[in-house]
Amino acid sequence: MASITLNHLVKKYGDGFPAVNDISIDIADGEFIILVGPSGCGKSTLLRMIVGLEDITDGDLLIDGERVNDKAPRDRNLAMVFQNYALYPHLTVYENIAFPLRLAKGKHSEDQVKKLVTEAAATLELTDHLQRKPANLSGGQRQRVAMGRAIVRQADAFLFDEPLSNLDAKLRGQMRSEISQMQRRLGVTSVYVTHDQTEAMTLGDRVAVLKKGELQQIASPRELYEQPVNLFVAGFIGSPSMNFLPATLEGNVLRTALGDLEIPAEKARKAADKKVVLVGVRPEFFEDASLVEEHKQHHGSTFAATLTHTEWLGNEQYGYINFDPAPEMRELLNSLARDMDADELRPQVVVTLDAASRIRGGREAEIWLDTRKLHLFDAETGENLTRDAEAGAQLTREAGEDRAEEIAPAQRADAESGHGDGGSDAGTGGATAVGGRHSAG
Amino acid sequence: MLTTKAKLLWALVTVLVLVYALFPVLSILATSFKAPSDLTSGTFLPSSGTATTANYEQILVGDAQGLFLSALRNSIGISLIATFIAVVLATLCAYAIARLDFPGKKLVLTTALAVSIFPVISIVTPLFNLWRTIGLYDTWLGLIIPYLSLTLPISIWTLAAFFRQIPWELEQAAQVDGATTWQAFRKAIVPLAAPGVFTTAIIAFFIAWNDFVYGISLTSTEAARPVPAALAFFTGASQFEAPTGAISAAAIIVTIPIVLLVLLFQRQIVSGLTSGAVKG
Numbered sequence: 001m002a003s004i005t006l007n008h009l010v011k012k013y014g015d016g017f018p019a020v021n022d023i024s025i026d027i028a029d030g031e032f033i034i035l036v037g038p039s040g041c042g043k044s045t046l047l048r049m050i051v052g053l054e055d056i057t058d059g060d061l062l063i064d065g066e067r068v069n070d071k072a073p074r075d076r077n078l079a080m081v082f083q084n085y086a087l088y089p090h091l092t093v094y095e096n097i098a099f100p101l102r103l104a105k106g107k108h109s110e111d112q113v114k115k116l117v118t119e120a121a122a123t124l125e126l127t128d129h130l131q132r133k134p135a136n137l138s139g140g141q142r143q144r145v146a147m148g149r150a151i152v153r154q155a156d157a158f159l160f161d162e163p164l165s166n167l168d169a170k171l172r173g174q175m176r177s178e179i180s181q182m183q184r185r186l187g188v189t190s191v192y193v194t195h196d197q198t199e200a201m202t203l204g205d206r207v208a209v210l211k212k213g214e215l216q217q218i219a220s221p222r223e224l225y226e227q228p229v230n231l232f233v234a235g236f237i238g239s240p241s242m243n244f245l246p247a248t249l250e251g252n253v254l255r256t257a258l259g260d261l262e263i264p265a266e267k268a269r270k271a272a273d274k275k276v277v278l279v280g281v282r283p284e285f286f287e288d289a290s291l292v293e294e295h296k297q298h299h300g301s302t303f304a305a306t307l308t309h310t311e312w313l314g315n316e317q318y319g320y321i322n323f324d325p326a327p328e329m330r331e332l333l334n335s336l337a338r339d340m341d342a343d344e345l346r347p348q349v350v351v352t353l354d355a356a357s358r359i360r361g362g363r364e365a366e367i368w369l370d371t372r373k374l375h376l377f378d379a380e381t382g383e384n385l386t387r388d389a390e391a392g393a394q395l396t397r398e399a400g401e402d403r404a405e406e407i408a409p410a411q412r413a414d415a416e417s418g419h420g421d422g423g424s425d426a427g428t429g430g431a432t433a434v435g436g437r438h439s440a441g
Numbered sequence: 442m443l444t445t446k447a448k449l450l451w452a453l454v455t456v457l458v459l460v461y462a463l464f465p466v467l468s469i470l471a472t473s474f475k476a477p478s479d480l481t482s483g484t485f486l487p488s489s490g491t492a493t494t495a496n497y498e499q500i501l502v503g504d505a506q507g508l509f510l511s512a513l514r515n516s517i518g519i520s521l522i523a524t525f526i527a528v529v530l531a532t533l534c535a536y537a538i539a540r541l542d543f544p545g546k547k548l549v550l551t552t553a554l555a556v557s558i559f560p561v562i563s564i565v566t567p568l569f570n571l572w573r574t575i576g577l578y579d580t581w582l583g584l585i586i587p588y589l590s591l592t593l594p595i596s597i598w599t600l601a602a603f604f605r606q607i608p609w610e611l612e613q614a615a616q617v618d619g620a621t622t623w624q625a626f627r628k629a630i631v632p633l634a635a636p637g638v639f640t641t642a643i644i645a646f647f648i649a650w651n652d653f654v655y656g657i658s659l660t661s662t663e664a665a666r667p668v669p670a671a672l673a674f675f676t677g678a679s680q681f682e683a684p685t686g687a688i689s690a691a692a693i694i695v696t697i698p699i700v701l702l703v704l705l706f707q708r709q710i711v712s713g714l715t716s717g718a719v720k721g
Contacts, residue, residue, distance in 0.1 A: 053613050074619040086610035090632040099628075100618040149618065 002064040002156035002189055003029045004050065010058035011045055011213075019045045021213040022059070027157075030187045030407070032180075033218075034204035036194055038236070038340055042213040043193045044161055050191060051080050051159050063156060074103075079150035083162040085142045087134040087149075094130040097121065097148040104153075120152040123182070140171045151182070157189040164199065176202060184410045197237060201225075205403050206396065209233050211339060219392060220399035227392030231382035234280050234375065235340055240318065243349045244336065245279040246329035246379070254279060257323035258349065259303035263371045271376045271385045278332075280375040280384075283318065286351035288359050289366035300370045309361035310353070319359060321349040321367075332379060466696070473497070473689035477682050496690035505675055509691055511663040512671030516695070519581050519667060520649040523588035527645045528638060530589075531596030536626065538597070539604035540612075550601070557594035565658045572659055579661045587655045592645035599644065603637030604630075639706050647699065668695045 004027040011020035020042040027033050035043040048054040050061060052073035061069055068076050079100075087096050097117045101108045108116070121127050124144040134142055143163060150158055163179070164172045180203050183190050194200055200207050201221040208218040209232070217229045221237075228234035234242045247256040252268045254261045256279060271277050289302045307319040325333065325347050333347065351367060359365040376385045468485065473496050475487040482488055500509040538546055568587060569578070577583035607630060615625035631638075656670035666674075672691055675684035 051617055053616070072621075073613075073616045074621065078617065080614070080617045082610045082614055084608065084610060086608065086614035088611060088615075088629055088632075099615070103615075103619040103624065103628075149614075153618075 003027060004157060004189060004191070005062040005065075006046075006050070006059070007062065008059040009046065009049060009056060009061065011042070011049055011054060012057045018213050020049065023210075023213075023215045024059075025208060025215070025218060027189060027191065030189055032183050032190045032192065032203060032205045034192050034194060034200045034207040035210060036197060036200040036207055036236075037210035039195060040212070041210040043195075043210050045213075046210070047080075047159055047161055047191060047193045051078050052076050077153075077156045078159055079153055079155035079157070080159040080161065081143075081146045081150055081163045083165060085134075085146045085166075087142055087145055089134050092131050092133060093121075093126060093137070093145050093148075096134065096145055097126075097152050100149060100153045116152050117148075120148045123151065124148050139167050140175060143167060143175060147179075147182075151186065155188070157191065158183070160190065160192040160194075162194055163192075165194070165196070179203065181410070184407050187407055187411060197239060201237070205399065207237075209236060211236075220396040222399060223392040223395040226395060227384075227387050227389070228280075228375070229384055229387060231278065231280070231336060231377045231384075232339055234377070234384065235336060238282060240283050240350045240352075241340075243281045243283065244333060244377070245281065245323070245349065246325050246332075247277055247279045248275065249277055249376075257325060257347075258305055258321065261301045261303065261369060261371060263301070263374065267371075267374075267376060267386050271378075274376075274378060274385070276329075276379045277385065278377040278379050280377055281349075281369065282373070283350045283352040285370045285373050286319075286353070287368045287370070288353045288357035289368040291354045291357055292368045296370075297368070299372050300368050302366055302368045304364055305367055306364045307351075307359060307361045308348075310359065312355065314355065316355050317353050317357065319351045319353050319361075319367075321351065323347050323349060329379075336382075469689045469692050473686060473693050475686055475689075477686060480683060480685050496686040497694075499687050500675075500691050500694070505687055507663065508671055508674055509668075512666050512668045513695070515581070515663075515665055516650060516667040516669075517698070519584050519588065519665070520646055522581070523585045523592060523649045524642055524646040526585070527589055527592035527596050528642045531593055531600050531641065531645075532634070532638060534597050535600035535604050536630070538601045539607075540609070550597070553594035553597050556590055561591070561654050565654055568655075569658055578659060579665050581665050583659050584655055584665055584667065587659070588649040588652065591648050591652065595648070596641045596645050599641045600634070600637055603634060603641075607633050643702055643706060646702065650695075650699065 006023055006025045006027075009020055009023045010018060012018050023046060025033070035046060037043050045054055049056050052068075052071060056069050060067055063076060063078075088099065091099065094117055095102075097120055098113050101113045101116060117130075118127070121130055124147060126141065126144055126148060129137060129141060129145075134145065137145065143166075146163070160179070164175050167175060176199055179192075183203075192199070192203060204221055206218055207221055207224055209216045209224065211232050217224060217233045219227075224233060224237045228237065231244070235244065245256045245258065247254040247261075249255075249268060249271055252262055252265055254263055254277075261279075292300070305321045308322055309320055311318045330347065353359060359367075375387070377383065378385055471486050472480070474492045474494065475482075476491045476493045476495065479488050479491050487493070499505050534549070537543070538549065564587075572578040572583050577586070611629045611633070612625045615629040616622070620628060651669065652667070653669040656667040657673060660666040660670060668691065672688050675687050675691070
């Protein structure tokens with residue numbers, strides 16, 4: 001258990017290219033932090049700097065207030081789960097999990113090692129596989145062995161480097177919730193690198209969005225989604241991603257390729273001095289105008305558009321509208337797409353419609369847009385002009401409170417079940433023991 | 442899946458290669474059982490009724506015993522020591538080449554390659570003079586050192602290729618788990634590199650075992666003369682008799698350790714031990 005402080009961390013490679021550029025993050029004790037960004041944004045490098053596999057060019061890394069820049073990985077007492085598992089193929093599952101304990105010579109007797117390994121294996125449901133070699137295990141089992149190796153030690157923090165990216169979709173979802181529950185139960189500080197935003201949104205207490213080695217925003221998933229600081233964060237978070245429409249502002253009216261949209265006065269005021277803005281609209285802000293309830297109608301603005309096609313998904317459907325931006329705007333949209341790992345952003349608006357909507361491609365239809373929620377971005381700097389910092393901070397505070405509320409019962413329930421049945425249920429019994437050790441240490 | 446036709450074709454190719462490779466060995470085996478009078482008979486097998494083990498008796502317990510057994514002892518000792526030193530040095534060197542980024546890395550590899558293509562015969566004469574001057578002539582060490590120059594380059598190249606295949610994450614995982622650099626190497630990398638090390642050791646051993654030029658040039662007595670050189674000193678029972686039979690018998694005997702080695706380490710040589718370490 002430890003807090004980790006990243007203080008203006010910089011990583012420069014031989015050619016002077018900064019892979020990580022001046023990143024400062026305070027990670028509280030027990031917090032689950034996600035590092036997310038497109039490939040090449042420096043998220044893995046940052047993680048490897050924390051664990052000690054990459055040198056730190058500049059800045060300070062503190063674990064529990066102690067500067068550890070020059071400490072070897074083994075002296076930092078952190079546990080790491082690698083993307084490709086990195087199991088020792090010549091050792092059995094049991095020995096793989098026991099490996100860190102055996103390295104700490106003299107600290108554990110053979111009996112203790114056996115006890116700790118059995119407990120960890122029980123937590124991860126690996127008890128039946130302890131005598132097998134990694135080569136004979138499935139992907140999910142290998143992943144669990146890798147986690148077993150991490151939880152068997154009294155590590156100060158867990159570091160995950162895209163641990164689920166090699167698993168198939170179904171297993172990924174399952175392992176995701178297992179990791180989440182395990183982290184809550186053990187209450188151990190965790191840093192998790194991923195490029196998958198579902199993982200980022202579901203696992204993280206706070207999510208740090210990185211782009212080209214620079215920290216864009218760190219906040220609770222909800223704040224990132226509702227109050228992004230800039231175009232990049234807004235476009236990166238959310239799937240399907242936010243639509244960006246070039247527009248000119250005249251009073252309270254936005255002139256866009258889709259038509260004129262009237263927006264609330266206080267939003268218009270914030271962008272009043274800009275000639276051209278980018279309007280950020282999430283797909284779910286749209287709705288089939290005929291299905292919008294009466295009392296909501298006046299919160300938004302209605303326009304007519306022709307959808308190219310629709311995709312029905314059961315609970316909702318996606319509609320696609322093409323538009324034709326001005327050439328200089330097209331360039332801006334393309335560079336934005338490149339930042340986000342896509343080749344070219346098609347000048348297309350994705351709208352989410354109610355599953356019952358009868359709007360189909362090819363016909364002109366009335367679409368309603370909730371203008372209260374849209375954001376206006378500066379077309380040059382990408383800055384979010386309409387961000388409400390106070391509302392955002394409030395969302396992150398709430399997330400923190402929710403988490404504290406979640407952890408307490410999880411650990412209490414764990415403790416109770418452990419004392420209650422004396423460990424006859426191997427799963428919870430083992431988990432308790434591991435969790436107990438962590439809270440003690 | 443192979444079709445029956447493809448299987449037949451492969452079987453045919455295999456048989457052809459086997460015959461091509463093994464026929465000389467078989468011929469030597471047959472010759473080793475021939476009596477001296479039978480050597481020029483022109484038949485493949487010894488003439489009926491004349492097959493004899495006299496040649497083996499001659500080199501193992503007879504006249505040529507002193508010459509052959511001491512040479513066998515020298516060969517085994519020198520080759521084993523040269524192999525051991527080469528493998529240990531090459532393991533450390535190849536590991537550094539595969540893992541570390543240091544100036545001169547390319548130089549080490551190209552030098553190793555250059556040394557191995559350098560013709561042996563051209564350095565024998567200077568070595569002969571040098572060894573006589575500093576007293577290494579006709580000693581084990583006098584052969585071990587030049588053998589290292591033959592075995593080290595190929596060992597470094599094979600092992601470097603092998604180390605590159607071992608995922609680096611294993612070592613990093615070990616370091617995060619609390620291992621020192623040395624522990625990570627010994628506990629995570631060496632066990633995985635074992636098949637590569639065995640393969641390399643066998644190749645190095647063959648090279649040292651088969652050498653003739655150094656063996657005949659840098660030795661003069663039974664103190665260090667290895668088998669390939671000793672064979673040249675065999676004589677027939679009289680000056681009118683060729684020692685072909687005895688040489689054949691000796692050749693068969695020195696082939697046996699090689700065959701045994703390969704059979705013994707066949708399992709270790711199979712690669713694929715790394716499967717399961719990482720995804721894929």
